[in-house]
Amino acid sequence: MDTSTPHGELLFSIFGALAQYEQALTRERVIAGLAAAKRRGKRAGQPQALDQEKIDQIIEALEAGVSKSAVCRTFSVARSTLIDTLARIG
Structure with missing residues (x-):
């Protein structure tokens, strides 16, 4: 043209x-x-990796003094997912 x-x-x-x-x-x-x-x-968008029940269990474990790496292994959650979820819920 x-x-x-x-x-x-x-x-x-x-x-x-x-x-x-x-x-x-x-x-x-x-x-x-x-x-x-x-x-x-x-x-x-993508569905949430953790449901509310699992988040509550993770928070209880963290408050009981369990390390983040142990929580990740126990609940089969990637560390980045755990950190992002904790940041999102405050």
């Missing part, structure tokens, strides 16, 4: 406008799909 001519410049502008329009439609559809999933009770 030769954009140095008026015809080429017009076509380039039209294709750019169509690309922006398609991107806006895609964004709108994605947002609508996420909203519909949320209404159905679905959660976006």
